[in-house]
Amino acid sequence: MEPRLEVAEVFRQYEQEFLARWGDTLSSHQRKAFRDICACRTAALGARLQQCDHCSHQDVVFQSCRNRACPKCQSGAREKWLATTAQELLPAPYSHVTFTLPHQLCGLALQNPRLVYGMLFQAASQTLLTLAADPRRMGAQIGFLAVLHTWDQQMRPHPHLHCLVPAGGIAPDHSRWIRTRHPRFFLPGKVLGKMFRSKFLVLLSRAYRRNKLRLCGALTAFKKPIEFDRLFRQLKRLDWVVDAKAPFGNPEHVLKYLARYTHRVAISNGRLLNMNDGHVTFRWRDSANGNQQKLLTLDAIEFIRRFLLHILPPGFVKIRHFGFLAHPHRRSALLLCRKLLRAPASPNPLTDVRQKPVEHRCPRCGIGTLCFLGWIPAGAVIDLPVALPVFVDSS
Numbered sequence: 520m521e522p523r524l525e526v527a528e529v530f531r532q533y534e535q536e537f538l539a540r541w542g543d544t545l546s547s548h549q550r551k552a553f554r555d556i557c558a559c560r561t562a563a564l565g566a567r568l569q570q571c572d573h574c575s576h577q578d579v580v581f582q583s584c585r586n587r588a589c590p591k592c593q594s595g596a597r598e599k600w601l602a603t604t605a606q607e608l609l610p611a612p613y614s615h616v617t618f619t620l621p622h623q624l625c626g627l628a629l630q631n632p633r634l635v636y637g638m639l640f641q642a643a644s645q646t647l648l649t650l651a652a653d654p655r656r657m658g659a660q661i662g663f664l665a666v667l668h669t670w671d672q673q674m675r676p677h678p679h680l681h682c683l684v685p686a687g688g689i690a691p692d693h694s695r696w697i698r699t700r701h702p703r704f705f706l707p708g709k710v711l712g713k714m715f716r717s718k719f720l721v722l723l724s725r726a727y728r729r730n731k732l733r734l735c736g737a738l739t740a741f742k743k744p745i746e747f748d749r750l751f752r753q754l755k756r757l758d759w760v761v762d763a764k765a766p767f768g769n770p771e772h773v774l775k776y777l778a779r780y781t782h783r784v785a786i787s788n789g790r791l792l793n794m795n796d797g798h799v800t801f802r803w804r805d806s807a808n809g810n811q812q813k814l815l816t817l818d819a820i821e822f823i824r825r826f827l828l829h830i831l832p833p834g835f836v837k838i839r840h841f842g843f844l845a846h847p848h849r850r851s852a853l854l855l856c857r858k859l860l861r862a863p864a865s866p867n868p869l870t871d872v873r874q875k876p877v878e879h880r881c882p883r884c885g886i887g888t889l890c891f892l893g894w895i896p897a898g899a900v901i902d903l904p905v906a907l908p909v910f911v912d913s914s
Contacts, residue, residue, distance in 0.1 A: 524791040526590050526826065529799055530557045533819045541824055552830045553823075555584035559591055565897035569879075573887025579895065588830050590788045597782035600838075604664075605774055607844070607853060609685050610862040611696075612766035613773045614705035616682040618643040618715055619760040623753065625676035628669070630733045633832045634726060636667055636678065642719035643680050644841040646761075650706050650714060651688055657706070659688030659697040662844035662852065667837040670785045672803035673815055674825035681780045683773065686766035689843060689856065696859035699766065711761040720754060781838060785829040794819065 530537075534557055545553070558564050564582040571578075583592050620628065620639060628635040643665060651661040663684035671677035686705055687698040699705055726732050727747055734741050741747045768776065792800045792814070800816040817825070831837060839845075843852040857863065881887040 523788060524794055524799075525788045526786065526791065527556050527559055529791075529794060529819055529822060532794070533797075533823060537820050537823045540820060545827065546830075546832075548833050549827045549830045552586055552588040553827060555586035556589050559584035559586070559589050562895075562899060563897060565899070566895040568892040568895055569889040570892050571881035571884060571887035572890050573881060574884040576881055576883040576887075577892075578882070578889055582897075587782075588784055590784050590786070593782040593784065597778065600781060601774060601778055604777070605770070607849075608770035608773055609853070609856050610770060610860055611698075612686040613768060613776075614684050614686050614699075614766045615764045615776070616647065616684055616705060616711070617679055617760075617762040618646075618682065618711075619677070619679040619762075620719075621754060621757050621759060622677075623750065623757075625678065626738055627732065627734075628678050629676060629828060630735060630738060631731075632669075633835055634731060636669070636831070636835065636837075638719060638722040638726070639678060639680060640665060640667070640839055642715055642722060643682065644839075645718050646711055646715045647682065647684065647706075648842055650710065656710075657688060657697055657699060659690060660843055661685065661688035662840070662842035662846075662856075664838065664840050664844060666780045667831075668780070668783065669829045669831075670825075672805070674785045674822075674829070676828060683777055685856075689852075689859065693855060696856065705763045705766060708761050708763045709758075711763060712759045715761055716755070716757070716759040719759075720751065723754075724751065785826045 530553065534553075542550075560581040560583055562581065564584060566582060567580045569578045569580065570576065583589075585592050587593070587596070618639065620635075624635065647661065647663065651657045651659055661684060663682050665680045665682045667678070667680055669676060669678045684705060687696055690697050732741075741750060767773075786801060790801045790803070792802065794800075797819050798816050799819050799822040800814055803813055803815050805811045805813050840849075843849070843856070846852050879889045881889055
């Protein structure tokens with residue numbers, strides 16, 4: 520069976536050509552992500568040397584880059600995060616609510632990612648918290664998490680938030696758990712969309728008045744107030760898309776569902792099919808046509824460019840908690856929720872999110888155990904069997 524194509528392989532093969540064409544346009548964090556992905560699990564980062572205690576077979580495990588944009592380095596972080604989150608899930612149905620920015624704002628988001636994506640979190644969270652607290656809707660304090668995605672299936676800019684919200688909340692006097700009034704939906708999507716649009720445009724207008732927006736290239740015209748006002752009026756006339764799905768699932772179901780959205784990057788290695796004559800072909804899902812699986816072939820340089828568009832600024836948190844889940848006393852809030860829901864104080868451990876034990880069995884003899892010998896320094900030429908010295912772990 521042929522080895523599976525990986526994003527890192529595309530990056531490494533077309534590194535020089537890409538940098539010659541687009542290198543001057545990259546930000547420092549995009550350039551770092553590019554370098555890290557190219558070096559991930561290669562001799563450039565060093566390696567761990569292991570040897571079988573039965574047949575003396577030697578095995579080298581290359582170091583990971585651990586960059587959050589790297590497709591190969593997310594599974595471990597995801598499993599660890601899900602194991603922790605499993606303890607915070609409530610025994611109640613959950614609703615999946617998606618907030619999407621209009622495509623007219625994509626260019627602005629690419630030039631001002633920290634500011635615009637931050638406003639997206641702020642507007643969406645204020646919308647959910649305000650409407651849920653309205654006595655005419657639910658009249659409850661809710662808690663939820665939101666995950667930022669900035670791409671569509673073809674890696675084009677498409678900023679949106681995936682919010683996972685319990686279908687209910689805590690009464691203002693903390694005396695009971697209030698469920699949604701309509702079992703078939705969380706809150707009306709059109710109502711959510713109107714308030715989301717209003718709150719985001721207030722934040723956008725404030726940022727413009729305070730000269731916080733970077734407007735370069737194709738956006739230079741918006742430096743003129745008359746042009747920005749024209750864009751503002753256009754955005755105000757649009758119907759902003761907020762998709763609120765019907766509440767679903769028990770905690771185990773919710774966790775498996777959540778795993779599809781957290782710790783994702785613009786494209787996973789599993790979607791790549793082949794790379795030929797400077798072009799990359801991958802699968803994508805066409806949501807406009809019944810989620811049909813289709814193929815798309817891009818020039819390799821364009822493939823890399825699209826991938827790097829979705830590298831977030833350093834330190835930007837893309838998974839955030841709101842409501843009682845963001846409260847400094849989150850633990851006590853969760854205990855109150857479980858009490859009101861008449862559920863055990865601690866959820867049952869979910870066995871499917873436990874960390875799998877590391878397999879140390881020798882791949883050659885199948886009998887012995889691979890034992891750690893030492894570290895091979897970064898950039899060293901590796902030729903097995905490795906003759907010591909290596910950097911032995913003194914601990």
